[in-house]
Amino acid sequence: MQRFGINGWRVEDMPDVSGRRYAITGGNSGIGFEAARVLAGAGAEVIILCRSPEKADKAVAQIKAEAPQADIRAIGLDLADLSSVAQAASLLTKETDSIDGLLLNAGIMMPPKREVTQDGFEMQIGVNHLGHFALAGQLFPLVEKAQGRIVSVASIAHKYGRKRINFKDLQSEKSYNPVLAYSQSKLANLLFTHAVSRRLKKADSAVVAAACHPGYSATNLQFTGPGKLWKPAFGLMNIIFAQSAKYGAYPTLLAATDPKARSGGYYGPTGFQDMGGPVRETEPETFARDNKAADQLWQVSEELTRFSW
Template identity: 45%
Template sequence: MPWTSADVPDQSGRVALVTGANSGLGLATATVLAQRGATVVLACRNPVRAREAADRIGGRTELLELDLASLASVRAAAEELHRRHDRLDLLVNNAGVMVPPHRRTADGFELQLGTNHLGHFALTGLLLDLLRDVPGSRVVVLSSLAHRIARHGINFADLQYERRYNRVEAYAQSKLANLMFMYALQRRLAGSDARTIALGAHPGYSATELTRYLPKPLQAANRMMLGPVSQPPERGALCPLRAATDPRAMGGHYYGPDGPFEIRGWPVLKAAAAAAHDEAVQERLWTVSEQLTGVAYA
C-alpha cells in the first residue's frame, strides 16, 4: 500500500516550522501538518502571501517573516521564534529558488547557494537548541534530483560563481549542498545527546512556482510536460511529510517518489548520488558554511 497523507500520525501538541510555506510544496506540507493538529509556523518572505496561505490552511497557524537571502532576517526570525516558543518539534527546510539570472543575496552570496543552503544552514543552527531536547524532533532538508547533475560537486574554487555563472550548475550545487548538510548534521546529532534526527527528501517533478525563472524556451517545454509528466504539489509534498512524520523513519533517510526516474509517485526510501556521501567534502562544506554565515554549531 502506498504511503499517503492519511498515514501522517496525529500531530497535536507539536510545533512545526515550514520555510516557504505560502505556496507549492511548502503550502501543501503545512496544510497536512495543520490538519493533523500541529501548530504550524509559516516562515515566509512575503507577509501578504503568508497571510493568504494561513487563511487558506486554517487550524493553528502562525506567521514568521523570513528572508533566507538575508542573514539578518534569518537571525531576526530565529530570535522571534525563541520569544514565542520554548520547543520546536519539526523544522522543514523547504524554501528555495531555482535557476534565476545571476543575483546575489544581501550578504553577497550567489542567490541559489545563499538561499537554498546557507540560509537554511544558519536557520537550523540558530534553532537547534529548541529541537535537540524534544523527543522525536526532526530536521527535514529538501533537495532535488538536480543534485545528481552537479558536475563539479561543490565547486570550492568558485563557490559563488564569480568567474562564470551557469544557473543550472549553481542550482545543482546548492541541492547537493542540501544533502551534504543533512548527512553531516545527522552524523553530529547521532554523536551527541540530542534527541533530534535529520532526514532528506526530494519531490520529483512537481508543478510549483519554482520553475518561474526558467529561460523562455524551457518555459514552453515545461508547460507541455506539466500534465503528463509532473505531479501536483500535494503529491510531491508526501516525500517531506513522510520524512517529517513517519514513525519508522530514521536519521539519514532520504525519501523520493517511487515512479520511473523518481519523477513522480509515492514516497519511498531512495539513495542519493555517491557524491552526497563524501564525508571529507561534507566537512569542508560545513566549515565554509560556518565561516560564511557566522553561525557555529555547538
C-alpha cells in the same frame, strides 16, 4: 527500503501530530503550503516562515478557511538576508520553547542571470543552502528540546550537476550556469543533512536529520525563477511528467512525522527517474554522502554565515 509497502507512504499513514509544532520555510506556496495544510488540518501548530507578509497572510487565511480550528500563523523570513534569518530565529525562540519539526523547504531555482543575496552570496547557494544552514543552527536548541526533526527538501536535480561542490567557485563568480548552480545548491542540501546526521549520532542526540525530494512536482518554482527560454519547456514537462504539489509534499510529511524515518535517511518518489511513483526511502547519489565534501561544506558554511553550530 521497502518498509513503507508496495504502494509507498501516503498521508493516511501519518501518525497523530496534534499538539506538535512545525516551522516551515516557504510554507506559503507549493509543497510547503501543502505540507502546512495537512499538518495544521491534523491538529499540529504550524508556523509559516515567508518573505512576503501578503503571501503568508493569504496562505494562513486559506488554511483557516478550510480548517477553522487550525493553529497556524506566519513569521517574516528572508533567507537571502542573514540578518532576517537571525531576527526570525530570535522571534521564534522568544515565542516558542520547542520545535518538533523544522522543515527547510523554501528555495529558488535557475534565475537566468547571476544574482546575489544581501550578504553577497550567489542567490541559489545563498537561499537554498546558506540561509537554511544559519536558520537551522540558530533554531537547533528548540528542535533538540523537543527531540524533533530537521528536514531538508532537496531535489533529483542534485544528480545532474558537477557531481561535487565546486569549492573553487562556490559563488559562481568565475562562471555562472543557472542549472549547475541550482544542482549545486541541492547537492549542498544533501551534504548538509549527511553532516548533521553524523554529528547528531556522534553526540548521541535524539534529533533526526533527514532529507527528501518531491520528485517532479508542478509548483511555482518552475516559473518564478527560470528565464523565458526555460518556462515553455517546464510547461510542457509539467503536462507530461509532473505530479501535483499535494503529492509532492508526501516525502516532506513522511520525513517530518513518520517514526520509521531515520536520521540520515532520504525519502521521495521511487518511480521512473524518481519523478513520481511510490514514496519510500531511497538513495541519493554516492557523491551526496561524501564525508570529506560534507565536512568541507560545513566548515565553509560556518565561515560564510559567521555562525558556528
